Amino acid sequence: GIQVEQxxxxxxxxxxxxxxxxxxxxxxxxxxxxxxxxxxxxxxNLFYIPSGTKQNGRLSATTVATERYSLLYISSSQTTDxxxxxxxxxxxxxxxxxxxxxRGTQLxxxx
Amino acid sequence: DAGVIQSPRHEVTEMxxxxxxxxxxxxxxxxxxxxxxxxxRGLELLxxxxxxxxxxxxxxxxxxxxAKMPNASFSTLKIQPSEPxxxxxxxxxxxxxxxxxQYFGPGTRLTVT
Numbered sequence: 113g114i115q116v117e118q119x120x121x122x123x124x125x126x127x128x129x130x131x132x133x134x135x136x137x138x139x140x141x142x143x144x145x146x147x148x149x150x151x152x153x154x155x156x157n158l159f160y161i162p163s164g165t166k167q168n169g170r171l172s173a174t175t176v177a178t179e180r181y182s183l184l185y186i187s188s189s190q191t192t193d194x195x196x197x198x199x200x201x202x203x204x205x206x207x208x209x210x211x212x213x214x215r216g217t218q219l220x221x222x223x
Numbered sequence: 224d225a226g227v228i229q230s231p232r233h234e235v236t237e238m239x240x241x242x243x244x245x246x247x248x249x250x251x252x253x254x255x256x257x258x259x260x261x262x263x264r265g266l267e268l269l270x271x272x273x274x275x276x277x278x279x280x281x282x283x284x285x286x287x288x289x290a291k292m293p294n295a296s297f298s299t300l301k302i303q304p305s306e307p308x309x310x311x312x313x314x315x316x317x318x319x320x321x322x323x324x325q326y327f328g329p330g331t332r333l334t335v336t
Contacts, residue, residue: 143323153312155327198266202323207278209254209323213266 114139114203118214125189125221129208130149131161135199143202144175145211146184150195158184189221227328235334241303244331245295249316256316256325257290257300267316269303272298273320305335 116139125131135144146158159166159173159184166173170189175182186193196218199213228247236242248255256271272281275292285291287306292298302309312332318325 145324146329153330153332155314155316155322155330157326160322160324200325209273209318209320210268210271210279211256212323215265 114141114201114202114205114212116125116199116212116214118197118199118217120217121215122218123220125219127190127221127223129189129220129221130185130187130222133186133197133199135182135184135214137180137182137199137201138204138216139179139180140141140204141201142208144158144177145200146173146182147198147200148193148195149198149216155198186219189219191221191223194219194221227315227326229265229313229328231331233330233332233334235336236305237336238306239304241301242305242309242333243256244300244313244315244320244333246298246300246315246328247262248298248315249319249326250296252317252326253295254318254320254325255292255298256318257298258314258316259311260314260330261311269300274336302333305321305333307335309333310335 117136143162147155161175163177170187172185196216198216202214230245249308259270266288273294314330315328316325
């Protein structure tokens with residue numbers, strides 16, 4: 113199956129700092145999603161981004177499918193950004209619709 | 224839309240009891256997924272359905288686990304008999320075939336004592 117690797121595994125920031133989270137995948141993908149799991153356990157959709165760049169407020173994401181990676185940028189981080197960020201891919205060697213998840217990046221933002 | 228709905232949100236049961244988790248997908252979505260999340264194993268796909276038909280159940284841990292989708296708006300995941308190692312958060316997710324973008328429910332936290 114496909115390997116989905118996220119880095120760094122842990123990240124600690126002061127409020128107001130910027131950060132970049134990375135997701136590498138080992139095979140061609142149809143789709144890629146970024147999720148945020150907040151401290152209450154909810155999994156929230158951030159981006160659906162099989163290729164290109166998207167922005168939503170202080171967050172943006174870029175996927176370079178040909179080079180098999182995606183980046184999630186968080187600017188001016190806030191304490192509410194804390195939680196785990198997951199990358200998940202729907203890869204071409206599998207049945208359509210199934211997502212393969214990375215292990216996540218645990219982000220802690222201190223006031 | 225109300226999003227994916229799961230019930231109960233929390234379940235505490237004793238070993239050996241039957242547990243039934245419920246899920247209502249987003250209206251119009253034709254894919255439904257059941258996941259389990261633990262600290263040790265992360266997020267695991269248990270089974271998923273397309274148009275109410277199970278497509279891949281290779282993630283179901285053993286025969287104690289079963290899942291059904293009797294219609295497009297309802298699915299159950301049943302554990303019988305439950306064991307302490309089944310303690311986890313169980314998520315249901317759904318997606319439309321137009322995009323395959325998955326949306327997760329709030330999860331059911333299961334504790335088996």
